[in-house]
Amino acid sequence: MTPELSVPAVAATTPSNESTNAVRAVAAMRWRMAIVLSLLMLVTYFAFVLGIAFDKPSLGTLITQGLSVGIVLGAGVILTAFGLTAFYAWWANRVYDPALDQVARGGK
Amino acid sequence: MSPLLATSLGEPNLTSILFFFAFVSVTMGITWWAARKTKTASEFLTAGGNVTALQNGFALAGDYMSAASFLGIAGLVATSGFDGLIYSVGWLVGWPVVTFLIAEPLRNLGKFTFADV
Numbered sequence: 001m002t003p004e005l006s007v008p009a010v011a012a013t014t015p016s017n018e019s020t021n022a023v024r025a026v027a028a029m030r031w032r033m034a035i036v037l038s039l040l041m042l043v044t045y046f047a048f049v050l051g052i053a054f055d056k057p058s059l060g061t062l063i064t065q066g067l068s069v070g071i072v073l074g075a076g077v078i079l080t081a082f083g084l085t086a087f088y089a090w091w092a093n094r095v096y097d098p099a100l101d102q103v104a105r106g107g108k
Numbered sequence: 109m110s111p112l113l114a115t116s117l118g119e120p121n122l123t124s125i126l127f128f129f130a131f132v133s134v135t136m137g138i139t140w141w142a143a144r145k146t147k148t149a150s151e152f153l154t155a156g157g158n159v160t161a162l163q164n165g166f167a168l169a170g171d172y173m174s175a176a177s178f179l180g181i182a183g184l185v186a187t188s189g190f191d192g193l194i195y196s197v198g199w200l201v202g203w204p205v206v207t208f209l210i211a212e213p214l215r216n217l218g219k220f221t222f223a224d225v
Contacts, residue, residue: 030212030213033208034208034209034212035208035209037204037208038204038205038208038209041201041204041205042201042205044201045197045198045201048194048197049194049198052190052191052193052194056189056190059190060190070190070193071193074193074196074197077197077201078197078200078201081200081201081203081204084204085203085204085207088204088207088208092212
């Protein structure tokens with residue numbers, strides 16, 4: 001049996017519409033960045049996979065002895081993964097965490 | 109096809125076996141020592157937040173630069189060519205995607221483990 005809270009107590013502990021909207025806005029900002037970066041990563045990767053699937057001969061052309069275009073492109077996809085992660089970390093430190101702090105402190 | 113090379117693969121080798129048991133013993137010893145220091149759920153799941161990002165990065169790198177990578181992927185690329193390359197690039201591509209979509213939202217929730225996520 002849960003004891004009933006009085007109306008003032010409920011009102012005091014319920015977050016206001018304004019603060020809820022502020023939290024939601026920050027969360028939405030993060031989701032947008034996450035989805036954009038994920039799509040960039042996946043597009044790069046699947047372009048690589050489709051290249052392997054449909055055009056192996058040109059991926060096989062040698063740049064120097066023992067090094068083919070396909071290996072370089074594969075390394076490029078890996079470096080893209082590094083870069084996107086690094087960008088996200090920089091963005092989270094520079095933009096997201098401060099915004100989160102500001103909302104937590106009760107600002108807009 | 110190249111001729112079969114003489115190999116000692118599959119035959120018992122005392123040095124290898126001793127190395128194996130030594131390695132397992134050291135690992136178990138470290139686990140036992142660490143387990144004695146683990147008290148709370150937070151410590152169990154995320155080392156109480158005491159593991160720095162760099163340390164955790166090294167640990168994860170050690171997890172994945174293992175036999176699976178050096179032997180498995182090397183063999184895969186050697187036998188299947190570019191098709192094998194897809195696998196070696198693919199798991200690494202999945203990592204940032206998981207970070208962006210799953211790990212980051214969980215970052216603020218409290219109880220989770222890095223490697224699990």
